[in-house]
Amino acid sequence: MTHRALSPEAIQQLRSQGCYAQDWSRVLTTSDCDLSRIRNVVFRSSVSVGANAGVANVDGVEVPCGLYNCVLMDCTIGENVRIAHIGSLIANYDIGDGAVIQNVAALTADAGSQFGAGTEVEVVNEAGGRVVVLIPELTAQIAYLQAIRLHDPAMQKRLREAVVQTAERCRKDRGAVGQRAAITHSGVIRNVLVGPHAHVQGVLRLDNGTILSVAEHPTVVGEGVNAKNFIIAEGASVTGGAMLEKVFVGQGAKIGKQFSAENALFFANCEGFHGEAVSLFAGPYTVTHHKSTLLIAGLFSFYNAGSGTNQSNHMYKLGPVHQGVFERGCKTGSFSYVLHETHVGAFSVIIGKHYTNIDTGDLPFSYIHETDGQSEIVPGMNLISVGSIRDGEKWPKRDNRKTTIKRDLITFDVFSPYVVEKMRRGRSMLQRLQENTPKEKSSVQIGGVVIKRLLLRKCAKYYSQAIERYLRGKVFDRIEAALATAKSWEHVRASLKAEKGLKEPEKWTDLAGLLTPVERLTSLEKSVGNGSLRSYEEMTNAFAAIGASYQKDEWEYVTQAFTQEYGFAPSAMTLDQARDCLKAFAEASASLHGAVFEDSKKEYDAFARIGYGLDMSEEEGKRDFETVRGTADTNSVVKKLASEREAMTQRQKKLEALLGKF
Amino acid sequence: MERSEIQHRVQKVVSSVLKIDSKEIAPQSNFVFDLGADSMKSVELIAGFEEEFNIEMDEDRAREVQTVAGAVDFIATYVQ
Numbered sequence: 001m002t003h004r005a006l007s008p009e010a011i012q013q014l015r016s017q018g019c020y021a022q023d024w025s026r027v028l029t030t031s032d033c034d035l036s037r038i039r040n041v042v043f044r045s046s047v048s049v050g051a052n053a054g055v056a057n058v059d060g061v062e063v064p065c066g067l068y069n070c071v072l073m074d075c076t077i078g079e080n081v082r083i084a085h086i087g088s089l090i091a092n093y094d095i096g097d098g099a100v101i102q103n104v105a106a107l108t109a110d111a112g113s114q115f116g117a118g119t120e121v122e123v124v125n126e127a128g129g130r131v132v133v134l135i136p137e138l139t140a141q142i143a144y145l146q147a148i149r150l151h152d153p154a155m156q157k158r159l160r161e162a163v164v165q166t167a168e169r170c171r172k173d174r175g176a177v178g179q180r181a182a183i184t185h186s187g188v189i190r191n192v193l194v195g196p197h198a199h200v201q202g203v204l205r206l207d208n209g210t211i212l213s214v215a216e217h218p219t220v221v222g223e224g225v226n227a228k229n230f231i232i233a234e235g236a237s238v239t240g241g242a243m244l245e246k247v248f249v250g251q252g253a254k255i256g257k258q259f260s261a262e263n264a265l266f267f268a269n270c271e272g273f274h275g276e277a278v279s280l281f282a283g284p285y286t287v288t289h290h291k292s293t294l295l296i297a298g299l300f301s302f303y304n305a306g307s308g309t310n311q312s313n314h315m316y317k318l319g320p321v322h323q324g325v326f327e328r329g330c331k332t333g334s335f336s337y338v339l340h341e342t343h344v345g346a347f348s349v350i351i352g353k354h355y356t357n358i359d360t361g362d363l364p365f366s367y368i369h370e371t372d373g374q375s376e377i378v379p380g381m382n383l384i385s386v387g388s389i390r391d392g393e394k395w396p397k398r399d400n401r402k403t404t405i406k407r408d409l410i411t412f413d414v415f416s417p418y419v420v421e422k423m424r425r426g427r428s429m430l431q432r433l434q435e436n437t438p439k440e441k442s443s444v445q446i447g448g449v450v451i452k453r454l455l456l457r458k459c460a461k462y463y464s465q466a467i468e469r470y471l472r473g474k475v476f477d478r479i480e481a482a483l484a485t486a487k488s489w490e491h492v493r494a495s496l497k498a499e500k501g502l503k504e505p506e507k508w509t510d511l512a513g514l515l516t517p518v519e520r521l522t523s524l525e526k527s528v529g530n531g532s533l534r535s536y537e538e539m540t541n542a543f544a545a546i547g548a549s550y551q552k553d554e555w556e557y558v559t560q561a562f563t564q565e566y567g568f569a570p571s572a573m574t575l576d577q578a579r580d581c582l583k584a585f586a587e588a589s590a591s592l593h594g595a596v597f598e599d600s601k602k603e604y605d606a607f608a609r610i611g612y613g614l615d616m617s618e619e620e621g622k623r624d625f626e627t628v629r630g631t632a633d634t635n636s637v638v639k640k641l642a643s644e645r646e647a648m649t650q651r652q653k654k655l656e657a658l659l660g661k662f
Numbered sequence: 663m664e665r666s667e668i669q670h671r672v673q674k675v676v677s678s679v680l681k682i683d684s685k686e687i688a689p690q691s692n693f694v695f696d697l698g699a700d701s702m703k704s705v706e707l708i709a710g711f712e713e714e715f716n717i718e719m720d721e722d723r724a725r726e727v728q729t730v731a732g733a734v735d736f737i738a739t740y741v742q
Contacts, residue, residue: 367702378702385701442678454679458709594722599701607694 003028003048010035019043030079037066044073044089054080056100058184078179088188096179096196105187109175113191116209117170119229121246122263123147123281126297126320132265132281134231134248135166136210137536140267140283140301140408140512141543143248145525147281148299155529159539162528166536170210178213195219195234203227204241217402222256234403240273250284251407252400267301267512268408269400275305283328283512284410285395290334297340301513302328302395308335311342326350327361328510329391329414344368345426346419346510347388349381359447362425365466368449375449379426380462384595386603388414390637407540409547411515415470417557418508418515424561427463430456465588467565472585474558475570476655479578483658489575496570498559505556516546517553575662582659586652593648597641604632663741668715669734675710676730679703689731697730707733715741 006014011024013035021027021043028048029035037052052065065082071089078097083090088106101107119134123143130147132138145159177183178196186203194200195213202223209230213219219232222239232238232249240256249255250267257273264280266272272282275293280286283301290307297320298311309332311324322340329347332338337353344350345364352370360366365382368375382388392414399410433444434456443450451459475496482495507518524542527533533542563569568577602608612628613621632638669689677684680697693699699707708724711717711733717740727736 369702378705381702381705452706452709454706454709454713458705458712591721595725598722598725602701 001030001032001050003030003050014038014041034066037064037068039067040069041067042071042089044071044091047072047075047077049077050079050081050097052080052082054098056080056082056098058082058100058102058182074174092173093175093177095177096181098180099177100182100184101177102183103185104183104189107175107177107183107189107192109172109191111173112171113175113208114167114171115175115191115193116229116231118164118167119208119231119246121248121265123265123279124297124299125323126279130281130323132248133160133163133167134229134246135163135536136170136212136231136233137166137407137540138231138248138265139540139543140250141514142536142539143265143267143281144283144512145528149521149525152525152529155525158528158531158534162534162536162539180215181213206230214403216404217252233407235401242272251403254400268406268410269395269398281512284408285398285513297322298324298326299512300326300330301510302330302391304331304391306332306334306336309333310336311338311340325361327364328513329388331387345422347382347414349385349387354449356448358449360449361447362422362429363447364419364422364426365462376443377446377449377451378455379430379451379459380423380466381459383462383466383592384599386596386600386637386641389596389641408512409514409543411513411547411550413515415466416508416515417506417517417554417561418510420467420470420561421506421508421557423463423467427460427467430460430463434460462592465592467561468584468588469592471558471562471565472581473589474555475562475573476582476585478555478570480651480655480658483655483661489578489662493571493573496559496573498556498571499552500556502553502556505553505560508557511543514543514547515550517557520546520549520553575659578659579656582652582655586648589648590645593641593645597638597645600635600638600641601632604629604635604638663738665734665738668737668741669730671714672711672730672733672737675714676707676733679706679710687730689729689734691730692728693730693733694728711737717741 006024006027018040026046027043030050032051033049034052054065055062056065065080068084070083070086073089073091075090076094078095080098081095082100084102086104090107092109093107117135121132121134122128123132124130124147132143132146175193177194181194181196181198183200185201187205189206191208192206193210195211197215197218198211198213199218200221203221204224204226207228209227211219211221211232212234214234217235219234220237224241225238227244230244230247233251235251236249236253238249238255241258242255243260245262247261248265252268253266253270255272259272259275261277264277266282268284270282271287273289274291275288278296280295281299285302286300288295288305292308293305294310295305296311303326324340324342326344327346330344331349333351336350339355342358343361344358345360345366347364348366348368350368354375356375363379365380367378367381396412437444437453441453443452478496479492482492486492502517502519504519508515509518509521533539559570609625612625616624673684673687676687680699680703682697691697708719712719715737727733
């Protein structure tokens with residue numbers, strides 16, 4: 001609806017309602033604007049006001065839309081907006097339809113603000129050098145490229161240009177509060193874009209930032225939050241007195257309970273409560289819930305930090321130049337300490353304090369623990385723990401993102417070419433050590449940690465079983481699908497051929513949650529470097545294409561690794577070999593699954609009952625425990641594992657029968 | 663192999679892996695409650711028994727063994 005100037009009668013009415021304008025000719029309203037709902041308002045410079053007949057919900061109470069007790073300067077006010085009780089003023093803002101702004105100290109924007117975009121965040125290395133430039137569209141993958149892939153200056157230059165250009169597009173002369181957003185009971189808000197449907201309530205101070213939000217997943221910024229130079233993505237919540245400076249909070253992430261963060265990136269579904277983060281690249285699903293936890297100078301993803309976790313290097317001489325990498329899926333126990341520089345393999349558990357520089361990238365699924373001040377490793381131990389299985393299942397279920405566009409690309413698979421190839425390398429390393437270590441030696445050093453000689457063979461075996469289960473399992477997934485319709489074994493074999501597209505199918509990388517062959521990444525980087533991919537959108541589309549090729553690339557890896565492991569390609573497998581393959585797959589699966597099943601039941605053994613049934617008889621104590629914890633037979637994870645075991649047996653029988661067709 | 667020899671060698675492995683004086687290792691000693699073997703030490707114990715007796719144990723069943731005497735009985739099924 002078009003706006004028009006106020007009539008003399010309208011001006012008179014507004015004056016009688018306590019309103020004042022520097023220049024009434026610059027105050028415009030729509031014809032359906034109810035002037036009786038504009039009271040005690042000071043209009044400075046140009047202000048336009050839309051229809052205001054509706055009601056707004058503030059603190060659970062319906063109150064009339066309109067403008068009450070506020071100073072407005074250079075603002076456009078949409079339809080059915082309620083603005084009331086503004087301490088200082090609202091200046092230079094476009095307020096969307098249905099927005100509510102009430103009891104706010106000030107809401108102002110400076111011409112030319114970038115609203116947090118363009119902020120340089122120093123991650124992974126506390127001393128700098130790994131800069132990520134903030135933009136609203138930032139993805140974990142683009143940030144990874146910016147922070148980690150610094151070996152290629154041509155690519156970095158082009159990437160930087162594209163990102164900075166995107167950040168420049170955020171430069172505006174006016175702030176905005178999106179449709180149906182609500183800002184209430186808050187302090188000073190300066191240079192902040194507030195997206196549609198966002199809830200900003202009780203914040204202390206917001207300065208230079210963007211709050212992205214959408215109707216299907218509103219963003220919440222809550223009580224006591226003090227944030228400067230930030231971007232908060234759709235569906236995130238930042239509450240509970242969180243203090244942020246130079247921070248990105250990704251889609252569906254949760255920050256709160258006095259968490260403080262500086263120079264930190266939290267991508268999709270991260271959670272940060274109570275603790276502190278500095279120079280942190282928190283890839284998807286990085287979680288820290290406890291006090292005294294400091295995540296510093298690190299690259300993590302799918303990481304769970306126990307209370308009091310700390311990483312640092314206080315023995316530095318050239319400043320805090322340290323950095324550390326925990327590959328996906330790591331956990332640190334309470335009060336664990338890891339001396340940076342460090343590189344811990346995927347899905348590892350770290351317990352205790354470690355004062356050597358750990359480098360165990362090729363030993364995934366390990367337990368790294370401390371004995372008498374010495375760091376020890378049990379490679380592959382986490383393969384027989386129920387914890388990693390549970391984690392792998394919970395991550396996809398806990399994807400909080402309800403937005404149509406999910407920016408961070410995430411490969412959830414626990415077992416993938418990336419970790420399986422690492423296990424193959426780790427197994428070779430352990431086997432070599434076993435062959436070369438005399439029996440008189442009780443332990444050997446590996447990657448800054450000690451491994452007991454006795455464990456070399458055993459842990460290599462765990463890797464072998466996991467490799468076998470993965471490779472043979474993937475092949476049998478295909479065989480099972482083909483057997484449903486195949487007329488002959490030849491047809492089945494034909495379905496096992498891989499389309500050759502990769503030069504090095506065994507080399508994979510983890511781009512902050514996205515798994516891909518290294519050559520796909522280097523090809524993308526080349527395209528960025530030579531200008532084939534110029535715009536930010538083209539780059540994110542290229543990453544999406546990489547993500548879409550995962551299954552095809554995975555199959556190419558599987559066929560190559562399978563051939564190397566067993567001496568024949570899946571597509572060359574005879575029926576007898578298929579039967580042997582099925583038997584070996586079933587044995588490896590049953591062995592690992594059996595170990596996990598036993599581990600899950602330990603949660604209910606006598607050890608787990610300590611502290612239950614205080615001052616009770618044994619029988620009463622048992623009942624007390626079972627009231628709180630249930631029994632192994634009723635636990636959902638144990639039950640699921642038991643039913644999986646049964647399903648594995650049934651599947652083996654079914655596959656044997658299907659193979660018997662030919 | 664005589665049971666007494668198995669018992670002696672089991673105690674030797676347990677003592678070495680868990681760093682416990684072999685005099686403190688009784689047949690009825692529970693690996694977890696009495697000797698403090700956590701899950702990582704359990705893996706090391708299995709590896710130690712396998713090396714000592716040059717056998718490959720069924721790990722699922724081995725993990726169910728709770729006492730030193732139980733380990734002796736279990737290993738006896740492989741070496742006798």
